[in-house]
Amino acid sequence: MPLAGARSTVLRMEELIRRQAGVFNRRQALEAGLNVNDLRRMRRRNEIARVHDGVYVDHTGPLTWLQRAWAAVLFSEPAALCGEAARRAADGPGRAGYDDGKPIDVMVDRHRNVVEPPGVRLHRAADIQRRVLWTASPPRERIEHAVVRLAADAPREVDAVAYLADAVQGRQTTAARLAAAIDGRERLARRRFLISVVDDIRLGTCSTLEHGYLTLVERPHGLPLAERQFRESLKGQLYRDAAYLGGLVVVELDGRPFHAKVRQRDRDMERDLDVFAAARATARLGWGQVFDRPCSTAVKIGRGLNERGWAGAVHPCPRCPSDVVRLIRGTW
Template sequence: MDEIRALLELQDGVIARRQALAAGMTPIDVARMVRRSEWVQVHRGVYVNHTGHLSWNQRAWAAVLACWPAALDGWSAVRAHEGPGRRAGDRAIAIVVAHERKVVAPAGVIPRRARAFADQVQWNLTPPRLRYDHAIVDLADRARTDLDAIAVLADACGGRRTTARRLGAAVAATSRLERRRFLEAILGDVEEGTCSVLEHAYLTNVERPHGLPKGIRQAPAIAGGRRMFRDVLYRGSKPAWAQLVELDGRLFHDSTKARDRDMERDLDAALEGADTVRLGYGQVFDRACTTAGKVGRLLQIRGWTGEPIPCPGCASLRTTGKCG
């Protein structure tokens, strides 16, 4: 039948029993196709038209049809949007359904209920999937750590598949988010090209709780006739010493020109007698305690006579190997 052939072509060789019956087949016809191994059951009421290994797209279609109406969710939605790339193809297929439904998903399928299901799904794509921006925001919100959340946003923006502004709009359109303020702040930083979130986190995660000396924030400087500001400047007088900490808030590879500008700033600082270290999100958010210890030792080498103090997270670091 033409309609059956069209469905199989559209759905990568996968078809649901209900679709076959709606297209004019009888239950006996479906049973015959299965008995002849022309169709092989993937999930209850879902078949594929061959006996070999299922491709990722066929697994995705089978998951969506088994829980219909449903759409790809999470990393499955991202993989469908981006293509195979570096996304693992052997993980379970994630799907999303309307919030009012209670779905018992088959093995290898992970369901999630969403209140804005109808508005956030692109039904015209094959298979249907959560819109890219909403999938990224949801993954960042459910990430295990803040650093993992940042990495999700970084990969999406760095791959030029979306922008901070578009992701910010998706955040605003999503009613319930655990990390709403954090995601808004990070995306605001990305859009404005600043690293205020990172600077604040350095103060509250690294410097203050570990008893490091109070640094001078946004210390003014002039280099090459141009006025600039250093993120954090530590300075002592007996003996005279200086140490700069620059917080590199870029979430993805920047231009060669921008990186060259940073190295020039570091060289200018060295001429003024101050060495520079650059810290990123991993050191400040994920490894704050070990970063504080290393910065403390560095300041002692420069001339600081103080001693870093342990914070509550340091005790966790000793027992679990993780900060906080």
């Protein structure tokens, strides 16, 4: 190969490797100017290593998650990350909680006959062109389609809510886009439930805990509809999860684990103290009050509202334990 051609090939391969986290496939290498013998020689010299048939990486050590993702997409091209893998790629390396050892979910056109390589889980779709962000690196399913897929397949409804609410709260998508993604799927488990969750997100329930408060505590027990993401200016612009009676009663939903940072909890306590100083009342609820004891929580919120001017009454829901039913009937 002439010197100028060799230099051009090196530059193209360097750019390819830089853009794809060190991973490339045989087609790309040949288009850059290498030949099959070049690839064999590079493998003998341990300059590259085989990941899948026809897919290589520029080292011989363990692969990062991003390299595994690129290898999965390049093996099945045209293909894109989907589901959990698409969400992982959208979140980037900084978000905790992912198992990077799981198979990489990849989506291909439903008419293609593609062999599933080790460590890859293939999914087939009819409308892959519309659902994929091809300019992403690597290409991935658009986040609204990815989280709808995950929500439909989630083992529990609370997990389904979390997928949808987290995507909107993290400003990765909008409730309108989620609704369009649901509407565009011909077959979808939990369709009616997912539509109802997205409708509630439009009302302002921005987290799993907020949605649980709305659907398990407030709505089924006849509490008044709270003003969600209530804005006040005691010390700068603050947003409360839910407010009643024009902000006289505030409900804060605290979904953090018990090991959350002390400084953050201290700031929240200071905010609650500010509310108290302004002659308001704050109820701070956690997972237990909302998901484990929603009925008794509704009774206590109702009593607090009655004390501050609400003329309504809490009523039992179909899930209320007998002791809570007796308490409601004896109080209202």
